Amino acid sequence: MSDPSTRPAVRAFRAALFPTLAGYRREWLRRDLLAGATAGAVVIPQAMAYATIADLPVQAGLYTCMVPMLVYAALGGSRAMSVSTTSTIATLTATTLVSAGVTAGSDDIPRDLITLTLLVGLILLIARLLRLGGLVEVINRPTIIGIQIGVGATVAVGQLPKLLGERGDPTGEGFFAGVEAAVVALPQANPATIMLSAASIAVLLLMKRFLPRVPAPLIVVAGGIVLAAAGVLQPAGVELIAPVPQGLPVPALPSLEHIGALLPGALAIAVMAFLESAAVARGIRKPGEPPVDSNRELFATAAANIVGSAFSTLPAAGGFSQSAVNQNAGARSQVAALVTVALAVLVGLFLGPVLSLLPQATLASLVFVAVIGLIDVRAIVLVWRISKRDFWIALTTAVIGLVAGLLVAVAAGVLITLLLVLLALSKVRLQVDRRTPDTAVVTLGGGLFTANAEATERAALDRLREEEGIRVVVLDAAVLNDVSVTVIETFQDLDRELAEAGVSLRLAGLEPAVAEVLGRTRWFRGLVAEQRVFRTVDDAVAGETAGDGRG
Known part of the structure; x- marks a missing residue:
């Protein structure tokens, strides 16, 4: 008969309550006290x-x-x-x-x-x-530093009376x-x-x-x-x-x-x-x-x-x-x-x-x-030395906290952060290499999202127009671990643009999960049927098909 303490429900209960006591040693008790x-x-x-x-x-x-x-x-x-x-x-x-x-x-x-x-x-x-x-x-x-400066200055002044x-105590009034x-x-x-x-x-x-x-x-x-x-x-x-x-x-x-x-x-x-x-x-x-x-x-x-x-x-x-x-x-x-x-x-x-x-x-x-x-001067100086942009973000958040209030500062901090995330996502990251006289490889250097998909397509087409004699473009998509409808439509549009210029698009390095999502579209199934999906970039450059890229 099995020990009740080894049952999954018992183990789950122990893990849920007081998880820091797992593996507790008697000699720790004196220190904890x-x-x-x-x-x-x-x-x-x-x-x-x-x-x-x-x-x-x-x-x-x-x-x-x-x-x-x-x-x-x-x-x-x-x-x-x-x-x-x-x-x-x-x-x-x-x-x-x-x-x-x-x-x-x-x-x-x-x-x-x-x-x-x-x-x-x-x-x-x-x-x-x-x-x-x-x-x-x-x-x-930097946003947290700015909020902390606003809190520190507001509360410190509020304690003076x-x-x-x-x-x-006027702290809550600003x-x-x-x-x-x-x-x-x-x-x-x-x-x-x-x-x-x-x-x-x-x-x-x-x-x-x-x-x-x-x-x-x-x-x-x-x-x-x-x-x-x-x-x-x-x-x-x-x-x-x-x-x-x-x-x-x-x-x-x-x-x-x-x-x-x-x-x-x-x-x-x-x-x-x-x-x-x-x-x-x-x-x-x-x-x-x-x-x-x-x-x-x-x-x-x-x-x-x-x-x-x-x-x-x-x-x-x-x-x-x-x-x-x-x-x-x-x-x-x-x-x-x-x-x-x-x-x-x-x-x-x-x-x-x-x-x-x-x-x-x-x-x-x-x-x-x-x-x-909370007014950490060392942190402010360090941010100034590392990144002037981050310094101004911290300073802006702090000023908002002092002028408009701390609730507004927190909201502004969240919005600033989201803006920075969107700016980071909108960056185009790609590299174009000429592998053979008629073949170019476009390597994606980061994920594709709604914010940067169209800009990435335009950048790829502009770079490819600078190359003469290109008949085949291999898109190295190994970096992608997820795709959205917008990204799929971008791939389709890139394929059409290249086809009109007499250039064939090949996909390489797709993760199985990404290939599975793409496989739900008629366009991708057409690429597979035309043997334009490859496991590796080298296979795609050589034109040696190795299945549908889902393996």
């Missing part, structure tokens, strides 16, 4: 700070460290990726809520956040069902609204808040530079809470965050009031969520680990958002900084993420009153330092 605790010390205060970017209660960020992270740990394929919210996602969330007319800023999480996170998850799920994992990743690196002692709010806040700046902000930022930057393994966010948060508990800050006018409720998130229903207004933002967030997750998963993958499956990551990110939405979480994605902390601390599997989840649950159950002592300026400092890192 340490990594999960270390990452939790960074990601939990960071996620709470990111919630304030969207003017949401800090518990929304805390909840995002529980449910989405747990779901991804069960379904995702990256061993060390930590999934909660990111500065980019939080900023787009803020912009979306503001543009939809959703009023946040109260002590309660608005139900429209549930709707937004659910929409993001559903869009990602639809993309997964359509197997668009690879398509989303065509957005090029809080760093100066004001509670307002870069220039943030500049205006900072200028307005200057006359009312609180000296004690400024000192706390400056000290917090200095500690974060210095520890990142000289003590990278120490969880600086946890140190800064603990320091702010200790000062508040000692009664030093409140008499000096330093604002604390809103009270944090003690307990775990409870299921809630979405609101349908602003669903139409939230949809464009949800689409932009979904694109960025998957781009960030895919980039992080690939960036932290170590040699020897299983390759990153884009469609699997798409499904895992979709599920994390759909399930998370029911528990009032922010839209979730893989974060590079927290994932890097996780990996550098020795994470070998998603067990580390489960440890972080457990830590977040403990914080929610027991530390609500303690977190309520957190100064607003301390959270703003965490956000400020995190988003300033």
Whole structure:
């Protein structure tokens, strides 16, 4: 009798749930426990700070460290990726809520956040069902750099009022609204808040530079809470965050009031969520680990958002900084993420009153330092050195983000990428060689598509007209692995043009799948009957038929 564990259904179930535990070794457990605790010390205060970017209660960020992270740990394929919210996602969330007319800023999480996170998850799920994992990743690196610059500048400026002692957060209203709010806040700046902000930022930057393994966010948060508990800050006018409720998130229903207004933002967030997750998963993958499956990551990110939405979480994605902390601390599997989840649950159950002592300026400092890192000067300089075109793409996307808003910047980034793809597809790639006095070989250097088929035909005919005495043209189509109706019609038109000039067209090197599609046309069957289809170019030049090219 066979072992039940070897049955295909059981193996499939094991592969679907907790795939990073496959081949798990006992000696990895200590590293995972340490990594999960270390990452939790960074990601939990960071996620709470990111919630304030969207003017949401800090518990929304805390909840995002529980449910989405747990779901991804069960379904995702990256061993060390930590999934909660990111500065980019939080900023787009803020912009979306503001543009939809959703009023946040109260002590309660608005139900429209549930709707937004659910929409993001559903869009990602639809993309997964359509197997668009690879398509989303065509957005090029310069576009991402530009969006990150827009996010970094917008959020950094938006935090200035809080760093100066004001509670307002104009991040969702755009870069220039943030500049205006900072200028307005200057006359009312609180000296004690400024000192706390400056000290917090200095500690974060210095520890990142000289003590990278120490969880600086946890140190800064603990320091702010200790000062508040000692009664030093409140008499000096330093604002604390809103009270944090003690307990775990409870299921809630979405609101349908602003669903139409939230949809464009949800689409932009979904694109960025998957781009960030895919980039992080690939960036932290170590040699020897299983390759990153884009469609699997798409499904895992979709599920994390759909399930998370029911528990009032922010839209979730893989974060590079927290994932890097996780990996550098020795994470070998998603067990580390489960440890972080457990830590977040403990914080929610027991530390609500303690977190309520957190100064607003301390959270703003965490956000400020995190988003300033998005303005990657080295990456900009490198892009400038490599490609001026890519530099201007990055700069254009960044300017659009600052002037027209981040949602428009994401849409512009997608359109720019699609335009670049179309330009690449429209390029003509062919070579014409004279093999014998009366025979020329036209070799295709790339695929044929609607965008470049007609231009390729014209280029081939122009080159052939320059050759005298040509009676036979061999089309080397070995590079083709797919053909469309447009491409087939182009072949037919090329055959007619050459025939009118007294030149015979021969096809060579066709892939079996391509030959099968062509075989559905009367024109190609005629070529086969006339013995004008060959397996190799040499056979075609020699005129030695070797079947119909389908072998």
